[in-house]
Amino acid sequence: xxxxxxxxxxxxxxxxxxxxxxxxxxxxxxxxxxxxxxxxxxxxxxxxxxxxxxxxxxxxxxxxxxxxxxxxxxxxxxxxxxxxxxxxxxxxxxxxxxxxxxxxxxxxxxxxxxxxxxxxxxxxxxxxxxxxxxxxxxxxxxxxxxxxxxxxxxxxxxxxxxxxxxxxxxxxxxxxxxxxxxxxxxxxxxxxxxxxxxxxxxxxxxxxxxxxxxxxxxxxxxxxxxxxxxxxxxxxxxxxxxxxxxxxxxxxxxxxxxxxxxxxxxxxxxxxxxxxxxxxxxxxxxxxxxxxxxxxxxxxxxxxxxxxxxxxxxxxxxxxxxxxxxxxxxxxxxxxxxxxxxxxxxxxxxxxxxxxxxxxxxxxxxxxxxxxxxxxxxxxxxxxxxxxxxxxxxxxxxxxxxxxxxxxxxxxxxxxxxxxxxxxxxxxxxxxxxxxxxxxxxxxxxxxxxxxxxxxxxxxxxxxxxxxxxxxxxxxxxxxx
Amino acid sequence: xxxxxxxxxxxxxxxxxxxxxxxxxxxxxxxxxxxxxxxxxxxxxxxxxxxxxxxxxxxxxxxxxxxxxxxxxxxxxxxxxxxxxxxxxxxxxxxxxxxxxxxxxxxxxxxxxxxxxxxxxxxxxxxxxxxxxxxxxxxxxxxxxxxxxxxxxxxxxxxxxxxxxxxxxxxxxxxxxxxxxxxxxxxxxxxxxxxxxxxxxxxxxxxxxxxxxxxxxxxxxxxxxxxxxxxxxxxxxxxxxxxxxxxxxxxxxxxxxxxxxxxxxxxxxxxxxxxxxxxxxxxxxxxxxxxxxxxxxxxxxxxxxxxxxxxxxxxxxxxxxxxxxxxxxxxxxxxxxxxxxxxxxxxxxxxxxxxxxxxxxxxxxxxxxxxxxxxxxxxxxxxxxxxxxxxxxxxxxxxxxxxxxxxxxxxxxxxxxxxxxxxxxxxxxxxxxxxxxxxxxxxxxxxxxxxxxxxxxxxxxxxxxxxxxxxxxxxxxxxxx
Numbered sequence: 017x018x019x020x021x022x023x024x025x026x027x028x029x030x031x032x033x034x035x036x037x038x039x040x041x042x043x044x045x046x047x048x049x050x051x052x053x054x055x056x057x058x059x060x061x062x063x064x065x066x067x068x069x070x071x072x073x074x075x076x077x078x079x080x081x082x083x084x085x086x087x088x089x090x091x092x093x094x095x096x097x098x099x100x101x102x103x104x105x106x107x108x109x110x111x112x113x114x115x116x117x118x119x120x121x122x123x124x125x126x127x128x129x130x131x132x133x134x135x136x137x138x139x140x141x142x143x144x145x146x147x148x149x150x151x152x153x154x155x156x157x158x159x160x161x162x163x164x165x166x167x168x169x170x171x172x173x174x175x176x177x178x179x180x181x182x183x184x185x186x187x188x189x190x191x192x193x194x195x196x197x198x199x200x201x202x203x204x205x206x207x208x209x210x211x212x213x214x215x216x217x218x219x220x221x222x223x224x225x226x227x228x229x230x231x232x233x234x235x236x237x238x239x240x241x242x243x244x245x246x247x248x249x250x251x252x253x254x255x256x257x258x259x260x261x262x263x264x265x266x267x268x269x270x271x272x273x274x275x276x277x278x279x280x281x282x283x284x285x286x287x288x289x290x291x292x293x294x295x296x297x298x299x300x301x302x303x304x305x306x307x308x309x310x311x312x313x314x315x316x317x318x319x320x321x322x323x324x325x326x327x328x329x330x331x332x333x334x335x336x337x338x339x340x341x342x343x344x345x346x347x348x349x350x351x352x353x354x355x356x357x358x359x360x361x362x363x364x365x366x367x368x369x370x371x372x373x374x375x376x377x378x379x380x381x382x383x384x385x386x387x388x389x390x391x392x393x394x395x396x397x398x399x400x401x402x403x404x405x406x407x408x409x410x411x412x413x414x415x416x417x418x419x420x421x422x423x424x425x426x427x428x429x430x431x432x433x434x435x436x437x438x439x440x441x442x443x444x445x446x447x448x449x450x451x452x453x454x455x456x457x458x459x460x461x462x463x464x465x466x467x468x469x470x471x472x473x474x475x476x477x478x479x480x481x482x483x484x485x486x487x488x489x490x491x492x493x494x495x496x497x
Numbered sequence: 498x499x500x501x502x503x504x505x506x507x508x509x510x511x512x513x514x515x516x517x518x519x520x521x522x523x524x525x526x527x528x529x530x531x532x533x534x535x536x537x538x539x540x541x542x543x544x545x546x547x548x549x550x551x552x553x554x555x556x557x558x559x560x561x562x563x564x565x566x567x568x569x570x571x572x573x574x575x576x577x578x579x580x581x582x583x584x585x586x587x588x589x590x591x592x593x594x595x596x597x598x599x600x601x602x603x604x605x606x607x608x609x610x611x612x613x614x615x616x617x618x619x620x621x622x623x624x625x626x627x628x629x630x631x632x633x634x635x636x637x638x639x640x641x642x643x644x645x646x647x648x649x650x651x652x653x654x655x656x657x658x659x660x661x662x663x664x665x666x667x668x669x670x671x672x673x674x675x676x677x678x679x680x681x682x683x684x685x686x687x688x689x690x691x692x693x694x695x696x697x698x699x700x701x702x703x704x705x706x707x708x709x710x711x712x713x714x715x716x717x718x719x720x721x722x723x724x725x726x727x728x729x730x731x732x733x734x735x736x737x738x739x740x741x742x743x744x745x746x747x748x749x750x751x752x753x754x755x756x757x758x759x760x761x762x763x764x765x766x767x768x769x770x771x772x773x774x775x776x777x778x779x780x781x782x783x784x785x786x787x788x789x790x791x792x793x794x795x796x797x798x799x800x801x802x803x804x805x806x807x808x809x810x811x812x813x814x815x816x817x818x819x820x821x822x823x824x825x826x827x828x829x830x831x832x833x834x835x836x837x838x839x840x841x842x843x844x845x846x847x848x849x850x851x852x853x854x855x856x857x858x859x860x861x862x863x864x865x866x867x868x869x870x871x872x873x874x875x876x877x878x879x880x881x882x883x884x885x886x887x888x889x890x891x892x893x894x895x896x897x898x899x900x901x902x903x904x905x906x907x908x909x910x911x912x913x914x915x916x917x918x919x920x921x922x923x924x925x926x927x928x929x930x931x932x933x934x935x936x937x938x939x940x941x942x943x944x945x946x947x948x949x950x951x952x953x954x955x956x957x958x959x960x961x962x963x964x965x966x967x968x969x970x971x972x973x974x975x976x977x978x
Contacts, residue, residue, distance in 0.1 A: 037614065059591070102739065102932070105605070106598075108589040110540070110624050117587075124586070128609050133518065133737050143591050256614050258583065451583070 019094040020081070023159070030159035031080065031090065033427070037257040039129040041136070043155040043423035044166055044437075045122055045263070045446065048415040050148045059106065059143045059150055062413055066139070067100040069185045075160035076187035079135050096135055098187070103137060109144035115263070118145060119458070122153055123261040126423050126448070130157055139186065149418065154186070158425055163403045167420070167437060174410035174417060181413050239352040240360060241333040243395045247305035249298065250453055251432040252394035258451035262461035263421045266443045266468065274468075278475045280351040285471070286402050286443075287311055287354070288347045290434050291336035292467025294398070295346075297460045298338070308349075309336040312396035315358060319366035328366055330373040332357035333396055343467075343474050394429050401435040409440045421446040432457075500575040501562070504640070511640035512561065512571065514908070518738040520610040522617070524636040524904035525647055525918075526603055526744070526927065529896040531629045540587065540624045540631055543894055547620070548581040550666045556641035557668035560616050577616055579668070584618060590625040596744070599626060600939070603634055604742040607904050607929070611638055620667065630899065635667070639906055644884045648901070648918060655891035655898060662894050720833040721841060722814040724876045727791035731784050731934055732913040733875035739932035743942035744902045747924045747949065755949075759956045761832040766952070767883050767924075768792055768835070769828045771915050772817035773948025775879070776827075778941045779819070789830075790817040793877035796839060800847035809847055811854040813838035814877055824948075824955050875910050882916040890921045902927040913938075 023031065034040045050058060072095075079096040083089055109117045121142065130136045136157035143150050156166065173186035183189070246252070275285045290311065298304035311334040319328050335353035337346040361369060403422065410417045421444045424433035431453035436445040445464065449457045504512065515521045531539060553576075560577040564570055590598045602623065611617045617638035624631050637647065654667035664670070727733070756766045771792070779785035792815040800809050816834035818827040842850060884903065891898045902925045905914035912934035917926040926945065930938045 036610075036612075057592075099932075106591045106601075108591040108625060110587045110589040111538075121588075127612075129517070131517075131608075131738050134739075144589060257612050258615075451580075 020091045021094070022089060022091055023080075027092075027159040028090070030157065034129070034132075034157075036129065037255060038425075038427050039127075039257070040158045040425050040427075041126075041130055041155050042158050042161065042163065042166065042425050043122075043126060043153055044170060045118075045261075045421040045423055046152040046154070046170070046412075046417055047145070047419045047421075048150050048152065048412060049418055050150060051414040051416075054415075058415075059141060062415075063104060063106045063141055065413070066104050066141075066185050069098075069100060069188045071184075071188045072096075072098055073188060073190055075156075076135055076137060078160070080132055080159075098135060102134065103139060103187075105138065105140045107140050107142045109142060111144070113144040113146040118142070118151060119261050119263065122423060123259050123451070125153055125155065126259045126261060127257060127451070130155065136160055137187075150415070152412075153423070155423075163401065163422060163424075163435065167403060167405050170420070171406050171410065174412050176408050176410060178409075178411050178414060178416065180411065183412070239335060239349070239356045241310055241335050241353060241357065243331075243333060244393055245333070246310035246394050246397045247307040248393060249305055249309060249397050250301070250303050251398055251449075252429050253431065253453060254428050255426060255431045255450035256452040259426070260447075260449045260451050260454060260457040261423055262447040262458045263419075264445040264447075264461045264464050265419050265421075266445075266465075268438060268441050268443045270468065270472070271443055274471055274475055277477075278347060278351075278471075280347065281354070283313070283402055284347065284351050284354055286436060287313070287334055287336060287350050287400055288343070288471055289464050289467045290398075290400050291338055291346060291350060292343060292470060293460050293463035294336065295338040296463045296467075297456075300459070301455075304338060306339060308340075309338045309397040310334065310394075311336050311398055311400045313354065313357075314399075314401050315361065317358070317361050317369060319369055320363060321365040328369045328373075330361055330369050331396075332361060334400070336397075343470050347471065347475075399424075399430060399433045399435070401433075403435060403437050405437045405439040407438075407440060419444045422448075424448040426450050432460075501572045502575070504561075504571055504573060508573075508640040509571070511638065515610070515613075515638075517610065518736060519906075519908050520608075520738070521639045521906050521908075522607075522611055522636050523639050523642065523644065523647065523906050524603075524607060524634055525651060526599075526742075526902040526904055527633040527635070527651070527893075527898055528626070528900045528902075529631055529633065529893060530899055531631060532895040532897075535896075539896075540622055543896075544585060544587045544622055546894070547585050547622075547666050550579075550581060550669045552665075552669045553577075553579055554669060554671055556637075557616055557618060559641070561613055561640075579616060583615065584620060584668075586619065586621045588621050588623045590623060592625070594625040594627045599623070599632060600742050600744065603904060604740050604932070606634055606636065607740045607742060608738060608932070610738075611636065617641055618668075631896070633893075634904070636904075644882065644903060644905075644916065648884060648886050651901070652887050652891065655893050657889050657891060659890075659892050659895060659897065661892065664893070720816060720830070720837045722791055722816050722834060722838065724812075724814060725874055726814070727875050727878045728786035728788040729874060730779065730786055730790060730878050731782070732879055732930075733910050734912065734934060735909050736907060736912045736931035737933040740907070741928075741930045741932050741935060741938040742904055743928040743939045744900075745926040745928075745942045745945050746900050746902075747926075747946075749919060749922050749924045751949065751953070752924055755952055755956055758958075759828060759832075759952075761828065762835070764794070764883055765828065765832050765835055767917060768794070768815055768817060768831050768881055769824070769952055770945050770948045771879075771881050772819055772827060772831060773824060773951060774941050774944035775817065776819040777944045777948075778937075781940075782936075785819060787820060789821075790819045790878040791815065791875075792817050792879055792881045794835065794838075795880075795882050796842065798839070798842050798850060800850055801844060802846040809850045809854075811842055811850050812877075813842060815881070817878075824951050828952065828956075880905075880911060880914045880916070882914075884916060884918050886918045886920040888919075888921060900925045903929075905929040907931050913941075 030040050055061070074094065077096050077098060078092040078094050081091050081093050107121070109121060125140060130138065136159065138155045140153040141150065142153060145151050154170065161169070169186060172189045173183055175183045271282055271285050275282045291309070294309055295304060313332045313334050315330055315332045317328050317330060332354060334357065335349055337349035340346040340349060364372065405420060417439070419442060420437050420439045422435040422437055423446050424435050426433050426448055431450040433448045434445065436443050445461070447457055447461050511521050536542070555575065558577050558579060559573040559575045562572050562574050588602070590602060606621060611619065617640065619636045621634040622631065623634060626632050635651065642650070650667060650670070653670045654664055656664045752763055752766050756763045772790070775790055776785060794813045794815050796811055796813045798809050798811060813835060815838065816830055818830035821827040821830060845853065886901060898920070900923060901918050901920045903916040903918055904927050905916050907914050907929055912931040914929045915926065917924050926942070928938055928942050
């Protein structure tokens, strides 16, 4: 008799949001080098090996069961028997197998919804990537995973030992219960949402009061931005069901050096790179608003009233200063804005943070309570997340992981998502967008690289320190569609 | 201002049937040889060339517009501007690029629904097929095309001259209006459905009377089968959203020779091959019913009261004699059954035929009036269609078309579809099935080849005439998933 469990409210919200124009899955694109001595059928063997798994762990073995007349709520059924020939797929890129072909394939795969009559994940092994590489695209529904948990799960299915081939398959690797319990930042966020939404009316009330208090305390010169102060942009309307995807990969040392010299955080540099790219991208389309774009930045906080139970997660509103042409001044405004936002959030109690977050983040709150859905002013213009990943090189059956890119969900009102993963000394950006609302997404990735170079030229005293070789390599390492 | 037109009832029915577990698109898989002197980037050039089209013909340029408060019915909007990078796709097979890899890819592509916010078609060019070949998978929604019209459209986008590269792209080739008017068998069928369903109650009444009359006239020894006399099988339950696909390709001369020797039609041989394969396939799964399976066979008729207006199309019920072990006796029963069924249909008036057909074929009638949907006895067990195609070799920009396979829609109550296209001296079978209800579909294709060999061994006086080379080649030419 398979175990059944009810969905928590957050899981339910992700499921309820799913629609053909808004599939709510998230994915990771992993790029590997083939081992130097790999046999020609290395990937066929890997696929065959992975399909031999017989043990499946949560959440890979659970399936959604819709409500029935006798059970008027959906449940997860565990220990579902997996059809691995379905879930584990072997694909190939057309020639020349460059980042462009990869980006187009990922965009198409990411546009296809998951099959809700099966466990909500797919694992695609993609051969034919130039320079002796291959890729893996792992897609999971947002109701069973989030970015941080996904990265940790992937990490456990690889080894730091180049010769170790004993790592269990992703779906067979035992997952420490912390990943699903109350000790991680992500599950804190889930708890915040769930708790707040249990009493949605009161949470909305508290958050509204908080919002009004904050608003009353700021004046024109205060760098603090609040939700719903963002201008309308092409990224904030209704979306269709098709996606675009582009990537950029940077040497982390470049970002760190820049942040030290400019006296700001790595996150601020991530924002400044994105801001510079967004400014040029929108300008080119005659679509740059007069007011600055607002980035929604997930932040991890220690509430002042409750430092014992680990961090609380919320969203800070960052002024991206896209109305400012000077890159130096733009970065300064970004830094002021994030510093002030974090300061305010750090002064809040845990309950205040959780309610504040719930009103921003909860899909249901966004969709229904506040009647957003891409028809009203956006809570912010674009999500810009920075997810920490493994710092040491990892190997999948002797194939070295070269880079790891997030492929995110977009939704009505949020047609563009910028997320980066750090891994082994590099920072890898995934740009996920709606095909219709965000044309020429590839250019955004290109302009990001140029925005980084511009910041380096501005802040680094000796232009010689810009390692042209690295910059060019980074420009070469992009995929798009 | 784009032209708008209302959907006819048949189009509307196909659209209304669409659901995640029952996408209502049909497709054709075309296998080509690369020209002998093809440049390495032949396919990239072909893709680029096809994407340059600027003229688009019906039905490729029309998009479905859902009802609005001011227009409470859906319409087609013509002259929609196409995003050809979306509709025309370049894919590749993983190595070794055999029929197995092709079958798995086609099964996956056929499981993905079309995007209803765009014109309802996709054209996939697939590289990496072994022996210097490539494939094209053309998917269209059943509301804008049927099998026969699809084959004719494809034909017009190719040339019978191996050196002709001037053929317009499929979506730019002017289509003679007959294809959409009342002169073809397919549009007759559409007219029959539409006409009958305008007065659904009366049509149902007439058909029921007809059914009762026919039933009263037959006794135990009469080979005539009527709708709803089929046994329940694994092919006739509810389906999921994923597909399997397998193919077989035969030299048409083998089929013709067999039909002449056995004194039956080519269609009877197609049925006998399928019947032999189905018998073994079901036996192996301990799922062969005691009563014979019933095949639903589209037939073209000249109504006795109205021979002037071209043929009427209906469905004959064929006894597949799957309860009979002896292949000779099995073919005899099949022939008796189809002869009797056609005889009865030929005695009907045009109105009787059309009403009779409507009750069998109309998706809405099946789904609602008769409350089928894979929960009640099936109208028949499996559709077996034989669609005539081009008799001369065709070329797409100098690449020779080697074979052309139908990839059909399946639905609740009809989880398996067997359709074959004839082309240039060969007969190509496409087996389309629900992934969950029809496991090991590939074996059905293999057993079909063996059923043909068995018939040849039974009927052809000199076993020497079985061309072993051809038989082996046919066995080799199958794809599956």
